[in-house]
Amino acid sequence: MHTIRRLLWQPIASDLLAGKLAQILAYVTAIGFFVIALKKIATMQLTEEQLFFGVLQVLILFLVIIHGGTLARIEAELTKKHD
Numbered sequence: 001m002h003t004i005r006r007l008l009w010q011p012i013a014s015d016l017l018a019g020k021l022a023q024i025l026a027y028v029t030a031i032g033f034f035v036i037a038l039k040k041i042a043t044m045q046l047t048e049e050q051l052f053f054g055v056l057q058v059l060i061l062f063l064v065i066i067h068g069g070t071l072a073r074i075e076a077e078l079t080k081k082h083d
Helices: 002-008 015-043 048-082
Strands: none
Touching: 015 048
C-alpha cells in the first residue's frame, strides 16, 4: 500500500515544464475565448454602451487569463532557481 501511494505522488514532469505548458495553455485559451466572445457580441443587438462594456469585459478577462499563464511560468522559473 505504501509503495502504491509513493508511486502516485511521484511527479511526472518538472515544475518548469508544467509552468511552460500552463503558459501555452493559457495563451491558447485566452485567444480562443477572445475570438468566440467577440463573435458572440457581434451577433447581439446591443447599444453602443452595452457593446463598449461587453468588449471591455472580454478584454479584461483576456488579460487575466494571459497574466495567469505568465505568472505560472515565472513561479516555475523562480522555484527552479531556488532549488
